[in-house]
Structure formats: C-alpha cells, structure tokens
Amino acid sequence: MGVKNTYYQDTTKALNQRVEVPQNVEETSNSVQIKGPQTSRKNFSVVDSSDYIAPRTETKLHTELLEKPTFILPNRERNKPHNDWITIIIFVAIAIIAxxxxxxxxxxxxxxxxxxxxxxxxxxxxxxxxxxxxxxxRLEIIFYITLPLFIFQCLNLFKYxxxxxxxxxxxxxxxxxxLYFFGKKLIYLTLGLLFETQNETREYLFNFDNFNRSLSLVLxxxxxxxxxxxxxxxxxxxxxxxxxxxILNxxxxxRGAIILLKKQFSLFYLFLYLCTLEILPLLLIYKVVV
Structure with missing residues (x-):
C-alpha cells in the first residue's frame, strides 16, 4: 500500500506541474517571429507573391473574318410567278386520281x-x-386536262x-x-359506216381511249x-x-394495224387509212405551230 501511495503521489505531482512556454522564440534569420495573439502578421505569408498568376488587363478583342459556309441550301427562284393557275389544275387532276x-x-x-x-x-x-x-x-378528264397543260409547258420551254x-x-x-380528238373520232365512225367496218372501228376507238387513259397517268x-x-x-x-x-403513238x-388486218384490209389501203387519220393531222398541227 505504501508503494501504491507513493506512485499516485508522484503521478499527481507530474500532472500538476506546468510547463513554462517562453514568450519569445528566436529562430534563424529566415524564420517567422511569433509574438502572441496580438502580434502583427504583416510579414507572414503562406505562398510567395511570385506564385500568383498575374491578371490580364487587356480589353482589346481580336476579331477574325470567318470563311463563308460551304453548305448552302438549294434555292430556286420563281421564274414563272404568274402560273399559280397551273397549280390549281394539277391539284384538281391529283384529286380525281385519288x-x-x-x-x-x-x-x-x-x-x-x-x-x-x-x-x-x-x-x-x-x-x-x-x-x-x-x-x-375520270381518267379521260385527266387526259384532256394534262395534255393541253403539257403542250403549254413545252411551248414555253421551246419558246421562240x-x-x-x-x-x-x-x-x-x-x-x-x-376539237382534234373528238373530230378524229367522228371521222373514224363515219369511215366505219362507209366501209362497213363498224366493229373494227369500235374496237380501235376503244384501244385509242385506253391509250389516252394510260397516257393521262404518265403525263x-x-x-x-x-x-x-x-x-x-x-x-x-x-x-x-x-x-x-x-412511243405510245x-x-x-x-394495234390499229392488227385490228384492221383481221378484216383482210389491203396493206396499201391500211397505210393510207392510218396515215390519213393519224400521221397527217399531226404534221399539219406541227406546221401550224411552227
């Protein structure tokens, strides 16, 4: 027990001892002097001023001219500004086809x-x-609309x-x-009565109308x-x-030659028949237009 009391006494004395801290700590010439909490820190710095990035004071902007863009959207000028009526005709034809x-x-x-x-x-x-x-x-209506419109466009493209x-x-x-198509049909019917080829003429005119109806969808x-x-x-x-x-003509x-040959037409009369009603009118129209 005496030993324990002696140990506790020595420990208590050691804890109660105060370590005196010197008020002034002098170091080498390159050290910093600490003079208590109220000491001025004017000369104390963590980072040297040479480590900072100097701010730029220039306010002048440098401008450059960019190159013109190479990507240009397609643009088409309206060279036919007064042809909006053509759009209406085309819309009517599309509506009929629909x-x-x-x-x-x-x-x-x-x-x-x-x-x-x-x-x-x-x-x-x-x-x-x-x-x-x-x-x-309805297809015949489209044909009698689109064919004159196509001829009108061709005359404007090949204008003189x-x-x-x-x-x-x-x-x-x-x-x-x-006038041309209905007049030609009338002439065919008249010749069919004269030469007693009503059935062949009716069949040829049926094929003639079928070609016109197909042509309307192509034109x-x-x-x-x-x-x-x-x-x-x-x-x-x-x-x-x-x-x-x-090509369609x-x-x-x-087709007309096949139909008329069934009637055992002479090739000479067949040639005159078709040339008179098919080729000659087209040549006359071309002569008038030119």
Missing part, C-alpha cells in the same frame, strides 16, 4: 397491261362492267425569241385538243416535275414526255 386510286386499282393494272397485251384489250372490250366506266371517264405564252393560250390549246407526273422540279431548265423532262408520246398504230 378518287379512283384504291377503288379501281385492278382496273388501272389491266389498263396498262392492255397496252402490250392484245388479249387483255379484247377481254376489257367484251366485259360490260359498268362501274368501271366511272373510272374510265424568249417570248412567254400567256395563260390565255392554254384555253386555245385546250379547245384545239378537244401527270411529268407535268408536275416540269412545274415544280428544282431545276434551272427542266428541258430533258419535257423531251422525255415527248418521247413517251411518240407507234404502239397504237401497230
């Missing part, structure tokens, strides 16, 4: 097939499907001495087209491209339309 596109889709397929398959043409002639007449009538045709010329072309996209295609001069589109017209003449 009214028969899904209802008479099978008829449209047979129509194009009849251009190259004579048996299909004969089957369509003998088929008395009266609801189909509504589609045929840069003289544009006024919209009034479209009415003249429209009337001329109606409408061409007319739309000529009017709205982003081209400086859609000349090749018009030439393509003229080539299609020429050749096929129609061949």
């Amino acid at each position: 009214s028969i596109r899904y209802t008479y889709a099978k008829y449209i397929q047979q129509l194009f097939l009849s251009l190259f398959n004579y048996a299909t043409s004969v089957r369509m002639l003998n088929d008395k499907n009266y609801p189909v007449f509504h589609a045929a009538f 001495e840069n003289t544009a045709f006024a919209p009034q010329y479209f009415l003249i072309i429209f009337g001329s087209v109606l 409408l996209p061409i007319v739309i491209l000529i009017q709205f295609a982003p081209l400086k001069s859609p000349m090749f589109i018009a030439i393509l339309g003229l080539v299609i017209l020429f 050749i096929i129609l003449l061949r």
Whole structure:
C-alpha cells in the first residue's frame, strides 16, 4: 500500500506541474517571429507573391473574318410567278386520281397491261362492267386536262425569241385538243359506216381511249416535275414526255394495224387509212405551230 501511495503521489505531482512556454522564440534569420495573439502578421505569408498568376488587363478583342459556309441550301427562284393557275389544275387532276386510286386499282393494272397485251384489250372490250366506266371517264378528264397543260409547258420551254405564252393560250390549246380528238373520232365512225367496218372501228376507238387513259397517268407526273422540279431548265423532262408520246403513238398504230388486218384490209389501203387519220393531222398541227 505504501508503494501504491507513493506512485499516485508522484503521478499527481507530474500532472500538476506546468510547463513554462517562453514568450519569445528566436529562430534563424529566415524564420517567422511569433509574438502572441496580438502580434502583427504583416510579414507572414503562406505562398510567395511570385506564385500568383498575374491578371490580364487587356480589353482589346481580336476579331477574325470567318470563311463563308460551304453548305448552302438549294434555292430556286420563281421564274414563272404568274402560273399559280397551273397549280390549281394539277391539284384538281391529283384529286380525281385519288378518287379512283384504291377503288379501281385492278382496273388501272389491266389498263396498262392492255397496252402490250392484245388479249387483255379484247377481254376489257367484251366485259360490260359498268362501274368501271366511272373510272374510265375520270381518267379521260385527266387526259384532256394534262395534255393541253403539257403542250403549254413545252411551248414555253421551246419558246421562240424568249417570248412567254400567256395563260390565255392554254384555253386555245385546250379547245384545239378537244376539237382534234373528238373530230378524229367522228371521222373514224363515219369511215366505219362507209366501209362497213363498224366493229373494227369500235374496237380501235376503244384501244385509242385506253391509250389516252394510260397516257393521262404518265403525263401527270411529268407535268408536275416540269412545274415544280428544282431545276434551272427542266428541258430533258419535257423531251422525255415527248418521247413517251411518240412511243405510245407507234404502239397504237401497230394495234390499229392488227385490228384492221383481221378484216383482210389491203396493206396499201391500211397505210393510207392510218396515215390519213393519224400521221397527217399531226404534221399539219406541227406546221401550224411552227
């Protein structure tokens, strides 16, 4: 017990001892002097001033001219600002096609097939499907709208001495087209009565109408491209339309020869018959226009 008391006494004395801290601590010349809590810290710094980034005081902006952008959106100037009436005609034609596109889709397929398959043409002639007449009538309306419009556009593209045709010329072309086709049908019917070839004439006129109905579906996209295609001069589109017209007329003449040869026509009279009613009127029209 005496030893323990002696140990606790020594420990207590050690804890109660105070360590005296000198008020002034002198170090080397490069050290910092600490003089208590109220000592001035003017000369005390953690980081040297040379370590700071000097601020930029320049306010002048350097400007550069950027290069012009290489990506340019296509832009087409309206070189026909007074032809909005053409848009209305095209809209009417598209609306008529939309009214028969899904209802008479099978008829449209047979129509194009009849251009190259004579048996299909004969089957369509003998088929008395009266609801189909509504589609045929609408396609003929489109044909008598788009063909004068295509001719009007071609005359403007191939215009003489840069003289544009006024919209009034479209009415003249429209009337001329109606007069030409209905007049030709009347002449065919008259000759059919004279030569007693009513059945052959009726079959040929049926094929003639089928070719016109098919041509209406082909000419409408061409007319739309000529009017709205982003081209400086859609000349090749018009030439393509003229080539299609020429090819279909050749096929129609061949079909007419097949029909009339069934009647055992002489080749000489067949040539005169077709040339007089098909080729000669086109040559006269070309002569008048030129």
